Amino acid sequence: MRREVVLPLFLLCFFATDLLRTAHSIWLNLPPSGTKCVSEEIQTNVVVLADYVVVADHSHSPTFSIKVTSPYGNNLHHSENVTHGQFAFTTTEAGNYLVCFWLSDYKHEAGNEISVNLDWRTGIAAKDWESVAKKEKIEGVELELRKLEGAVEAIHENLLYLKDREADMRTVSERTNARVAWYSLMSLEFSEFCLLRFDVHHPLRD
Numbered sequence: 001m002r003r004e005v006v007l008p009l010f011l012l013c014f015f016a017t018d019l020l021r022t023a024h025s026i027w028l029n030l031p032p033s034g035t036k037c038v039s040e041e042i043q044t045n046v047v048v049l050a051d052y053v054v055v056a057d058h059s060h061s062p063t064f065s066i067k068v069t070s071p072y073g074n075n076l077h078h079s080e081n082v083t084h085g086q087f088a089f090t091t092t093e094a095g096n097y098l099v100c101f102w103l104s105d106y107k108h109e110a111g112n113e114i115s116v117n118l119d120w121r122t123g124i125a126a127k128d129w130e131s132v133a134k135k136e137k138i139e140g141v142e143l144e145l146r147k148l149e150g151a152v153e154a155i156h157e158n159l160l161y162l163k164d165r166e167a168d169m170r171t172v173s174e175r176t177n178a179r180v181a182w183y184s185l186m187s188l189e190f191s192e193f194c195l196l197r198f199d200v201h202h203p204l205r206d
Helices: 002-019 129-136 140-201
Strands: 023-030 036-042 047-055 064-069 075-082 084-090 095-103 114-122
Touching: 023 036, 023 095, 036 114, 047 095, 064 084, 075 084, 095 114
Parallel strands: none
Antiparallel strands: 023 114, 036 095, 047 084, 047 114, 064 075, 064 095
């Protein structure tokens, strides 16, 4: 009986680990000039945590600048002449969040690309599970089940968000189709009107 219970719990923990993979480690090569950006579509009320650091083999680490903006263009984080840093925020707008990097002193590094590592965590992956475990005094399988519960809630919220987006897109599509149909009808009536005027002013002669 005990083995029958342990196996499903093990499978749940296994899938919980898979569901929690909402963190991304991105390696970006910054050109000597210009900007390199990455974006992710995120719904509202989602916690975002990120760490970034320049990857350099030489003793003098080149500096870069970073700017994070919301879907509506609001500035969420901006640092210049840095070699590393971090940012955190809770989303208040649904859409694409943009992170842009550029070299602060590209003339000094002309001809060489600089690599930056961005560790980007959102939602359930950004939660401090160590603090949760200490606060609720849970560990082992119980902690993994708590993570699974959080992952399922996050997936459910994401599905609702996608459903709302689909409804919005359907509404826009229906409005567009209605406008196209209206313009087509008006074009047809205008063409018929022009033909009638042409027939009046230029009647056919035998």
